[in-house]
Amino acid sequence: MSPGAAGKPLAPQSVLFLCGMNAIRSPMAEALARQILPSRVFLASAGLRAGERDPFVDAVLDEKGLSLGERQPQSIEELADTNFDLIITLSPEAHHRALDMTRTIAADVEYWPTMDPTVVSGTRDQIIAAYRDVRDRLAASIAQRFET
Secondary structure, eight states, X not given: OOBOGGGXXXXXXXXXXXXXXXXXXXXXXXXXXXXXXXXXXXXXXXXXXXXXXXXXXXXXXXTTTOOOTTOXXXXXXXXXXXXXXXXXXXXXXXXXXXXXXXXXXXXXXXXXXXXXXXXXXXXXXXXXXXXXXXXXXXXXXXXHHTTO
């Protein structure tokens, strides 16, 4: 994004959140961004592969009054359009893919390393705490990046 007034980046018109399977991090980021960004900003999320919908994502989004609705995980190949102003990657493999994509499209790419909460084991409370942590870190990153 080219800088606007006071050197701040201009708000993108379209943002893609990209991760491995579009089951946890990227749909969570998309839902959080929808809550705070103007409706004129086109938002989407995808994965390198389509995963399965994760019920813990629904649970932690519901705690904030958010929902994915009927949305199901989708792969990047399933997107109708891959022309985005900004691609925010949430995993190393997604970041490499986004950099490859920018060989043929003009898009800024930002890497936000985000833990995969499925690596946490233990009780349900410990697992849901990991999902909450991811949700809250994504919310903070989105608020900081877009200065809301």
